Every structure is written in C-alpha cells, then in structure tokens.
Amino acid sequence: MKIAELFYSLQGEGSLVGVPSFFIRTSGCNLRCAWCDTPYTSWRPEGTELSLEQILDEWRAHRARHVVVTGGEPMIAPEIVPLTNRLREAGAHITIETAGTVAPPVACDLMSISPKLANSTPPAGAEGGWAARHERLRIQPGVLAELMRRYEYQLKFVVQGAADLEEVRALVCQLGAPAERVILMPEGVSPEVLRERSLWIAEACKEEGYRFSPRLHVDLYGNRRGV
Numbered sequence: 001m002k003i004a005e006l007f008y009s010l011q012g013e014g015s016l017v018g019v020p021s022f023f024i025r026t027s028g029c030n031l032r033c034a035w036c037d038t039p040y041t042s043w044r045p046e047g048t049e050l051s052l053e054q055i056l057d058e059w060r061a062h063r064a065r066h067v068v069v070t071g072g073e074p075m076i077a078p079e080i081v082p083l084t085n086r087l088r089e090a091g092a093h094i095t096i097e098t099a100g101t102v103a104p105p106v107a108c109d110l111m112s113i114s115p116k117l118a119n120s121t122p123p124a125g126a127e128g129g130w131a132a133r134h135e136r137l138r139i140q141p142g143v144l145a146e147l148m149r150r151y152e153y154q155l156k157f158v159v160q161g162a163a164d165l166e167e168v169r170a171l172v173c174q175l176g177a178p179a180e181r182v183i184l185m186p187e188g189v190s191p192e193v194l195r196e197r198s199l200w201i202a203e204a205c206k207e208e209g210y211r212f213s214p215r216l217h218v219d220l221y222g223n224r225r226g227v
C-alpha cells in the first residue's frame with residue numbers, strides 16, 4: 001500500500017479525541033478539498049509502498065490498541081479490506097477517517113465520516129479540472145446511508161462559516177442522523193483561526209444538540225506532519 005506516514009499520537013478529532021492511537025495514513029484521494037491539510041496525500045500524493053506485514057510490525061512496536069486509518073481517502077486504497085481484517089484479527093480498535101464517497105467491506109469499529117461541504121470545493125480553474133470533479137463526488141447520499149447502516153459511526157463536519165450550518169442541517173435531516181452523532185469541527189491550521197471559529201461553532205452545537213470537536217493535534221503540536 002502507498003503509505004504517506006505511520007505515527008503514534010493522540011487522536012485529535014471526534015468522539016475519541018485524546019485517545020493514544022497509531023495512525024496509518026494512506027496516500028491518494030478521490031477529492032481535492034480547497035483547504036486540504038494533507039495535500040501530500042491528495043493534490044501531490046507522496047508515499048512509500050509498504051507491505052501489510054511492514055505496517056502491522058510498525059503498529060505492534062507501539063502497543064496501541066487504537067488504530068486510526070486515515071488519508072487521503074483510505075477507503076480507495078487497494079488493500080484497505082485485508083489491512084483492516086488483519087488489524088481486527090490482531091485485536092485492534094479501528095477508526096476509519098473517510099469522506100464517505102465509497103463503501104468497500106472493511107472491518108471497522110468507528111466509521112468517522114466527514115462529508116465534504118461546499119466550502120471544500122476548489123475554485124473554478126483549479127488544476128486537473130478538479131473543481132467540477134470534486135463538486136460532483138463530494139456528497140454521495142446512498143454511500144453515506146450505507147456506511148451509517150453498516151457501522152458504528154460519527155458524522156464530522158469541517159466548518160468555516162455560518163453559511164455551512166444550513167448545509168449541515170439539510171444533510172443531517174436527509175440522512176436521518178440523530179444530533180448526537182453529528183460533530184462540528186472548525187476548519188483551520190493555526191491556533192488563532194481555530195479559536196475564533198471554535199467560539200461560535202460551540203454556540204451552534206449548544207443550539208442544535210451537536211457535539212463540538214477541537215483539533216487537539218494542532219493545538220498541541222501545530223500544523224505539521226507525523227502528529
């Protein structure tokens with residue numbers, strides 16, 4: 001599998017925030033978010049080909065039960081099904097971080113689905129014709145419903161501005177997701193931007209009954225790789 005990075009850290013986002021976890025970051029994505037914070041897995045994918053055995057050996061060296069499989073889009077990685085099966089056989093708790101546009105039959109304990117809102121679409125004229133491709137693919141209601149049916153899940157939205165909330169409400173209503181499964185998280189890679197957005201997003205969560213998620217890894221370590 002093409003792997004951008006393997007590292008041991010704390011889960012920085014979502015309902016398991018703060019849990020020591022081993023991260024497997026695959027390289028390659030079928031979307032191109034304008035604000036992508038891991039462009040080395042999407043716009044300019046980098047990585048090393050590693051066997052499943054090499055990945056599992058590295059995980060075992062850290063003795064973390066929790067494994068977060070992320071990307072890029074890990075659900076398009078060619079060996080994602082055998083990888084998750086091997087992790088499950090070995091006793092891992094598996095979180096998959098996905099945009100929810102495809103649904104291979106993976107083994108997973110928490111499907112962390114982050115449907116991409118309109119704020120993610122790159123500007124017209126973006127390289128590779130990605131504005132139209134991204135916009136066409138970013139929300140797949142049938143796939144989202146299937147993932148929600150099959151797995152324990154959370155719906156985690158990356159929010160930039162107040163206008164995003166209307167889109168979140170509409171999608172949550174369409175999917176019939178209970179409010180307590182919905183998590184709002186500020187978009188941003190600097191502590192200043194995250195703090196400013198966090199304050200009003202927290203109020204929106206109180207209003208709607210959604211959950212708030214910080215970006216703990218950015219708060220703790222800054223916006224860099226391997227954390």
Ligand code: SF4
Pocket residue numbers: 029030031032033035036037038039041042071072073099
């Ligand atoms: S889905 Fe994730 S990895 Fe892919 S472009 Fe968007 S933020 Fe980047």
